[in-house]
């Protein structure tokens with residue numbers, strides 16, 4: 001019997017220290033805690049793999065946190081366990097998120113030998129002052145060293161994460177960051193705008209400034225709206241000029257180097273999250289692991305077999321959502337429209353047994369008239385104007401009350 005595709009996400013929630021803007025589930029922890037965590041993670045992999053014999057893993061993503069905080073041997077052990085428990089396709093994309101300052105030559109070689117074939121390096125900026133302000137643990141020079149070592153270790157698929165609209169950042173600062181990164185010729189670039197998240201130190205510092213900007217007043221620390229717009233335009237132009245295809249709102253890749261794992265996520269390929277707080281989608285069930293570190297270390301990561309048989313499997317009811325057709329359609333639209341290729345009418349029909357126009361015909365027509373959506377070759381996708389107001393566009397696909 002042909003196996004169904006599955007993506008694996010493994011969360012490593014540890015960082016050397018917390019960055020000022022970060023609201024990810026991440027924290028510093030000592031070596032013993034990290035070792036204990038990896039041991040529990042291995043048990044979780046063994047247990048949950050048993051519930052999914054009909055699936056084969058097409059991609060694996062170590063995210064965080066800072067997965068590269070773990071010694072090479074621990075990543076190798078996790079990989080070995082995944083190999084023993086799941087059926088992994090031969091050319092599976094295996095990515096690990098890394099931060100400069102947490103890995104050297106030896107560790108990179110261990111990752112490579114363990115089967116990791118893609119690195120996603122968090123750089124954010126090439127200006128040390130901006131890095132310091134963000135609370136990053138590394139300098140640009142340390143990043144360059146890591147990048148060079150990764151190439152020497154044989155990594156041929158490297159992504160670099162960048163962040164614009166930083167406090168005090170001018171348009172030419174951002175252009176300089178882009179220029180320097182483009183010279184390195186990474187295969188993939190993720191370029192996000194800083195978001196001031198509640199509960200972070202940056203929220204206390206800059207939330208009022210952000211409100212000023214939203215009101216149309218001049219912000220004190222953050223770039224004003226026009227500068228932010230120019231940074232965004234420069235990103236699109238400069239990356240396209242160097243042969244990077246924008247395939248998602250914030251992601252750019254050389255041909256064939258798009259992140260397969262993320263594309264799978266946006267296409268709603270089933271995925272299993274392992275580790276603290278990680279989310280999963282199997283069939284029509286969405287569920288998440290506990291976000292409490294002590295609970296996780298005590299082995300309270302839920303029983304997938306029991307959950308898939310209709311029980312709670314030790315998950316709190318609030319951590320489980322059985323998606324009805326309406327919610328699945330909404331997700332299909334929200335996630336699919338993030339990609340520049342948008343969604344396929346045929347895929348909608350195959351998934352839901354109904355023509356997309358039977359559900360969203362009026363919305364698509366209205367948004368197309370506003371110039372926010374376009375349609376071509378059986379696909380529906382965001383226009384340039386639609387990308388700028390993507391949250392508004394996605395909001396129109398909510399079906400509640402209709």
Ligand code: SF4
Nearest residue numbers: 015018019022026065
């Ligand atoms: S390295 Fe990443 S996950 Fe860790 S604190 Fe900084 S932004 Fe958050």
